[in-house]
Amino acid sequence: MEKKDDSLFSQLKKLDTEQRNPSTRKIDLADSREIAGLINAEDQKVAGEVEKKLDEIAEAIDLVKEAFDAGGRLIYVGAGTSGRLGILDAAECPPTFGSDPGQVMGLIAGGKEAVFEAQEGAEDYEENGREALKEVDLTAADIVCGLAASGRTPYVHGALKLAREQGCHTIFVTTVPGSQITIDVDVLIDIPVGPEVIMGSTRMKSATAQKMVLNMLTTGANIRRGKVYENVMVDLQLSNQKLEERSKRIIMMFADVNYKKAEQYLETSGGHVKTALLMALGDLDKVEAEQKLKESNGFIRRALQELES
Numbered sequence: 001m002e003k004k005d006d007s008l009f010s011q012l013k014k015l016d017t018e019q020r021n022p023s024t025r026k027i028d029l030a031d032s033r034e035i036a037g038l039i040n041a042e043d044q045k046v047a048g049e050v051e052k053k054l055d056e057i058a059e060a061i062d063l064v065k066e067a068f069d070a071g072g073r074l075i076y077v078g079a080g081t082s083g084r085l086g087i088l089d090a091a092e093c094p095p096t097f098g099s100d101p102g103q104v105m106g107l108i109a110g111g112k113e114a115v116f117e118a119q120e121g122a123e124d125y126e127e128n129g130r131e132a133l134k135e136v137d138l139t140a141a142d143i144v145c146g147l148a149a150s151g152r153t154p155y156v157h158g159a160l161k162l163a164r165e166q167g168c169h170t171i172f173v174t175t176v177p178g179s180q181i182t183i184d185v186d187v188l189i190d191i192p193v194g195p196e197v198i199m200g201s202t203r204m205k206s207a208t209a210q211k212m213v214l215n216m217l218t219t220g221a222n223i224r225r226g227k228v229y230e231n232v233m234v235d236l237q238l239s240n241q242k243l244e245e246r247s248k249r250i251i252m253m254f255a256d257v258n259y260k261k262a263e264q265y266l267e268t269s270g271g272h273v274k275t276a277l278l279m280a281l282g283d284l285d286k287v288e289a290e291q292k293l294k295e296s297n298g299f300i301r302r303a304l305q306e307l308e309s
Helices: 007-014 032-051 054-069 080-097 126-135 154-165 205-223 241-255 259-268 273-282 286-295 300-308
Strands: 074-078 104-108 143-147 169-174 187-190
Touching: 032 054, 032 205, 054 074, 054 143, 054 169, 054 187, 054 205, 074 080, 074 126, 074 154, 074 205, 080 104, 080 143, 080 205, 104 126, 126 154, 143 154, 143 205, 154 169, 169 205, 241 259, 241 273, 259 273, 273 286, 273 300, 286 300
Parallel strands: 074 104, 074 143, 143 169, 169 187
Antiparallel strands: none
16 A cells, blocks of 8 residues: 655644644533633634734735835735635725725635635645736736745745745735744744634634734725825725715715715715815815825825925
8 A cells, every 4th residue: 555645744733723722622512602702712812912913014014015106916815714815805905995906816726716615625736826826917016925824835835936936025924833834935924823712723713813914914005005094094986875975974074064065075076085085174176186185195194284384
């Protein structure tokens, strides 16, 4: 009988995400309230671990912002839950920040079908990750962020290796300690959340940690690009009725005008909330507001300060 390669077995056996959690060994005897409590207790540990990596997250935010400024894209690459989280974050950026739909994108092992149904085996080959990046015409201006709870997913490693070969900056988000990571990247964000409530179920604490980090990356980069005024999203797209009404409320709130006046500003601006807001706050016409926004690189606060000086 041919001897099987046990290297993967040995590797998995050592990963933090594949260990048993001593706090939940009797969860199979618990009632529903106890199960909820055990899961909640473990989830509370996640934010503390993320806090330990804020310096690395800030460095990654700067790299993403620089990539956007240079016309590059943020490309998430992952498998399973990690891959779906990247796609989710990418999909939420355009309606939230008014960004181009192609500026942030997510690639998942197994392709689009894997978003809704697991494609087992698609993650097992580095070449699949390399090919996925080639298909989106990777350039040196892009930044590639690998997502892998275990830190070892071949699909993700392949993509990150190709990205480095092409001169791209790279980020790796994982939920095992950095000491278990074998690939070189520009920024390693390792959030060791420890054993899952259910051994190996990385859709739980690991997914929560990754979602928190991705929120910081794209939100932080867009704040630094003038997409937010004070703590309000002001560069949103009017893609549905809810966002249109939210836009009017933003103008009413900051400019202290009534609903009808806010609606007029929005219509005059061509549906561009930042322009409408600067028109209202700076007593400007559309052309003047657009020019001031251009001069301030899209920052409303900066534009207003220049008007006052």
